[in-house]
Amino acid sequence: MATLAVSRAPLAGFSFENCRRNVLLEGEAGKLGCSLPAARKTGTTICGIVFKDGVVLGADTRATEGMVVADKNCSKIHYISPNIYCCGAGTAADTEMTTQIISSNLELHALSTGRLPRVATANRMLKQMLFRYQGYIGAALVLGGVDCNGPHLYSIYPHGSTDKLPYVTMGSGSLAAMAVFEDRYKPDMEEEDAKRLVRDAIAAGIFNDLGSGSNIDLTVITKGNVDYIRPHDEANKKGVSLNEPEGCRLTGDYKYKRGTTAVLSQSVTPLLLEVVNESVQTMDTS
Amino acid sequence: MLSAQNFGGPGKMKEYHYTGAVENRFSPYAFNGGTVLAVAGEDFAIVASDTRLSEGYSIHSRDSPKCYKLTDTTVIGCSGFHGDCLTLTKIIDARLKMYKHSNNKTMTSGAIAAMLSTILYSRRFFPYYVYNIIGGLDEEGKGAVYSFDPVGSYQRDTYKAGGSASAMLQPLLDNQIGFKNMEGVQHVPLTQDKAVQLVKDVFISAAERDVYTGDALRICIINKEGINEQTIPLRKD
Numbered sequence: 001m002a003t004l005a006v007s008r009a010p011l012a013g014f015s016f017e018n019c020r021r022n023v024l025l026e027g028e029a030g031k032l033g034c035s036l037p038a039a040r041k042t043g044t045t046i047c048g049i050v051f052k053d054g055v056v057l058g059a060d061t062r063a064t065e066g067m068v069v070a071d072k073n074c075s076k077i078h079y080i081s082p083n084i085y086c087c088g089a090g091t092a093a094d095t096e097m098t099t100q101i102i103s104s105n106l107e108l109h110a111l112s113t114g115r116l117p118r119v120a121t122a123n124r125m126l127k128q129m130l131f132r133y134q135g136y137i138g139a140a141l142v143l144g145g146v147d148c149n150g151p152h153l154y155s156i157y158p159h160g161s162t163d164k165l166p167y168v169t170m171g172s173g174s175l176a177a178m179a180v181f182e183d184r185y186k187p188d189m190e191e192e193d194a195k196r197l198v199r200d201a202i203a204a205g206i207f208n209d210l211g212s213g214s215n216i217d218l219t220v221i222t223k224g225n226v227d228y229i230r231p232h233d234e235a236n237k238k239g240v241s242l243n244e245p246e247g248c249r250l251t252g253d254y255k256y257k258r259g260t261t262a263v264l265s266q267s268v269t270p271l272l273l274e275v276v277n278e279s280v281q282t283m284d285t286s
Numbered sequence: 287m288l289s290a291q292n293f294g295g296p297g298k299m300k301e302y303h304y305t306g307a308v309e310n311r312f313s314p315y316a317f318n319g320g321t322v323l324a325v326a327g328e329d330f331a332i333v334a335s336d337t338r339l340s341e342g343y344s345i346h347s348r349d350s351p352k353c354y355k356l357t358d359t360t361v362i363g364c365s366g367f368h369g370d371c372l373t374l375t376k377i378i379d380a381r382l383k384m385y386k387h388s389n390n391k392t393m394t395s396g397a398i399a400a401m402l403s404t405i406l407y408s409r410r411f412f413p414y415y416v417y418n419i420i421g422g423l424d425e426e427g428k429g430a431v432y433s434f435d436p437v438g439s440y441q442r443d444t445y446k447a448g449g450s451a452s453a454m455l456q457p458l459l460d461n462q463i464g465f466k467n468m469e470g471v472q473h474v475p476l477t478q479d480k481a482v483q484l485v486k487d488v489f490i491s492a493a494e495r496d497v498y499t500g501d502a503l504r505i506c507i508i509n510k511e512g513i514n515e516q517t518i519p520l521r522k523d
Contacts, residue, residue, distance in 0.1 A: 043343070062523070067450070069495045172343050206523045210343045210497040213523030236523045239490045252480075252487045254462070262469040 045173030045205025045212040046076060046087035048142045049185065050166045051194035054151045054222035055144035058198035059087045060173070060206050061231070062213040069213070075230065077219050081106050081117045082226065084145030085219050086126075089171035090158060091138035098139045102126050119145040119152035123162055131160030140170045146223050173205025173212040180204045191220065199233055206235055315367050315415045316341055319498030320352050321449035322363030323485060324421035325463065326429030330478045330509040333361040333421035334485045335449075336493070336520065338501040339368060348501040348522065352449075355513060356382060360395045360422035361506045362402075365449035366436070367415035374414050377405060395422035399432035399440055406438030413437050417448040422508055429508075451492035451499045458488055482507065486518060493520045 029036050043064040048057045059076035062069055078086050078099035084106075088095025102125045110117045123143055130137055141156040155168035167185050169177040180201040189197070195218060205212045215231035319340040325332045335352035338345060353363050354375045362378070364371040381401060385393050393401070399420050406414060418434040433446035445463045447455035460466040462484055465473055485505060493500045500521045507514045 064497065067497050069497065072494065208345060210340060210345065213497070213521075236521050238494055238521075252483045254487075256468070257470075259470055260468045 043209075043211025044076060044089040044171035045169070045177050045202050045209060046089050046142050046171050047169040047174075047177045047181065047198060047201050047205075048087065048144045048153045048155075048167065049181070049189075049194055049198055050144075050151050050153050051189045051191060053191060054146045054220065055153050056191075056194045056198045057085055057087050057142060057144050057219040057221070058202045058232075059217050060202055060212040061215045061217060062206075062211070063092055064211055067210070072214050073231075075217065077217055077228070077230075079103060080122050080143070080145070081110065083116055083147060083221060084119055084122050084143070085221060085226070085228075086122070086144075087142040087170070089140045089142075089174075094137045094139040095141065098126065098129065098137060099141070102129070116147060118147040118149065119143065119154065123154045123156065123164075126156050127160045127162050130156065130158060135159040142168055142170050144219075144221060146221050151221070169201065169205075171205070171212065173202075173209035176204040176208040177201035191222075195220065195232070203233070203235055314412075316369070317415075318346070318366070318368040319450050320350075320365035321447065321451040321455065321489070321492060321496070321499045322352050322365050322417070322419050323445075323447045323455060323459075323488070324363060324419045324431040324433075324443075325445045325459075325476070325481050325485065326421065326431040326443070327476050327478060327481055328429065329423075329427055330481075330507060331361075331421040331423060331429035331431065332478075332481055332485055332505060332507050333363050333419070334489065334503060334505045335363050335365065336489060336499045336501065337504055337517075338499065340498055345501075351504040353504055353506050355506070356398060356420075357392050357422075358512060359508060360393075360398055360420060361508060361513065362398075363419045363421070363448065364416045366417050370414040370416045374405070374416055374418075378402065381405070395420060395424055395430050395432070396442075398422075399434075399442075402432075402434060403438040403440050406434065406436065410437055417452075419446050419448050421506075423510070427510060449499075451496035454492050454495060455488050458491070459484075478507065478509070482516075489520060 026036055043062065044060060046059045048055055057077055061073045061076065063071035063074040076087055078088055080086050080099060080103045086099050088099060102122060105125060106117045106122055109121065126141060126143065130139060135158045138158050140158055143154040143156060145152060152164065153166065153168060154162050154164050155170060156162045166187065167181045169181065184197055198218060199216055202216045214236055216233040216235055218229040218232040220227040319338060320336055322335040333353050337349050337351045339347040339350035352365050352371070353361050355361050356378060362375065364374060382393055402418060402420070413436045415436055417436065420432040422430055424430040431443045431446055432440050433443050433448065434440045445459045447459060461468065463476060465471055482505060486503065489503045500523070503518045503520050505516045
């Protein structure tokens with residue numbers, strides 16, 4: 001039977017070959033007075049909820065590098081399969097790569113089984129990979145989707161433990177979002193109520209957690225349909241406060257005239273080309 | 287974040303002591319965020335600060351301005367550790383009163399700056415964790431800005447940014463007020479209205495990228511008529 005996994009088969013034990021190299025690099029960087037770049041984290045609020053017809057996943061859109069905003073509008077809800085999506089918190093590269101690897105493996109698996117993939121399968125693949133790396137992959141995920149057995153929602157931690165629950169939150173803003181869920185969650189909600197609850201939970205994370213901010217993205221997954229709403233709510237526009245209709249708007253003019261940056265020297269080299277050969281190749285556009 | 291420091295050698299992890307005493311050193315300082323900015327004009331001065339008080343990833347208060355009025359012609363902006371900011375401003379107020387009673391006159395901006403330097407240096411070996419900027423009018427009525435480091439080194443400036451987003455604001459002020467890195471532009475003196483608009487725009491941009499800056503902006507405009515305060519909303523996320 002041909003191997004299904006795209007990635008290399010897992011090696012026995014842990015290989016720390018690159019750690020020796022990293023120690024040397026850190027030492028050399030220290031001698032030069034600089035430090036190695038820190039991994040960019042998403043410092044995030046993500047959450048998910050199971051409602052009557054499916055699941056709603058929500059996320060904020062801020063990515064931070066230390067306490068500076070690196071990306072004001074990044075996408076934290078990742079595609080796994082047509083019926084399964086995954087929100088990611090933690091190290092941005094880890095969540096991106098992990099979800100892409102599992103998405104790829106799941107597509108191959110679905111082609112082999114000939115069936116729509118199940119959420120439990122994606123959960124099993126993710127947790128086995130994260131456990132294999134013993135928490136070194138900093139990915140905290142909220143996995144949700146609808147399959148032949150109904151809607152399912154899982155939370156997955158970087159060391160590989162998972163919980164199957166009706167409502168979950170992850171990230172630095174998870175406490176703020178969970179406070180909203182614990183107050184207003186009811187089983188079997190309608191779609192609009194569920195969307196409003198998830199939106200309010202993410203908004204609580206955005207306004208009360210410094211690691212989360214900007215806009216609110218939502219994904220509504222039901223049987224046979226996915227609504228990827230990005231953005232669902234532009235909670236923060238530049239220069240305007242949410243509650244002030246006539247807030248502080250940028251009115252200063254900061255354009256620079258040509259020549260403001262000094263031109264020290266200029267040299268123009270014309271490229272003399274002559275036509276050697278001309279041929280026409282027809283294209284089949286049928 | 288895990289780094290190569292956990293690695294003891296090939297095939298080994300560094301020994302980790304799971305049992306026994308763990309030392310968690312108490313730190314007398316906390317970082318409460320916040321950004322302050324001061325600009326000196328021909329006959330005015332502006333001191334501006336955001337009003338967010340934070341700690342770690344949480345917000346303590348959305349309405350805690352960092353500009354404190356000292357006299358009719360001087361305002362100080364303090365950011366850093368809020369406990370030390372409060373104590374320091376109380377000490378400065380007390381010293382202003384003592385001076386007024388002994389010398390029968392109000393302290394000038396330059397005198398306050400010199401005094402603050404000695405107050406800060408007296409705590410050289412357990413510093414006030416505060417980044418100060420004084421803005422006001424000098425004896426001739428011209429705008430003056432004095433910027434300090436936590437142990438009392440100070441100098442008179444035309445404009446200065448301090449606090450968490452200072453590294454983002456200072457280059458923009460160098461370009462727009464100091465006309466640095468620009469060729470062939472006229473060095474027009476800064477008007478009060480243009481300065482206020484610049485301060486607003488600069489804080490809006492800082493709030494975009496610095497998580498500690500936001501909520502609202504408090505601007506204190508000091509001129510011969512007195513001190514005028516404005517509050518403008520900023521991003522709350």
